[in-house]
Amino acid sequence: MNTISSISSASADQSTLSNATTGLANGNQALVQAAVQIATPGNTNLTTPLVDTSQALQLTEASAAVVSATEQTLGSLLNVTA
Secondary structure, three states, rough: OOHHHHHHHHHHHHHHHHHHHHHHHHHHHHHHHHHHHOOOOOOOOOHHHHHHHHHHHHHHHHHHHHHHHHHHHHHHHHHOOO
C-alpha cells in the first residue's frame, strides 16, 4: 500500500470511527429515554420502552464492534507504514 492510499484509508477510518462514536452516543441516549419511560409512575405501557432498550443495546453493541474493527484497521495501517 502506498503512502497516498494509506492516508486516504486512514481518513475513511476516522470518518467511520466518528460515525461509530455517534452510534454509541445515540444508543446511550435511547437507553436513557427508555429508562425514563419505564420509571415514570403510572406508565402502564412498558412494552414500547422495553423494546426500545433492546434496540438501544443492539445499536450500542454494533457501534462498539465498528469501533473495534476500525481500531484494528488503523493499527494495521500504522504497522504497514512504519
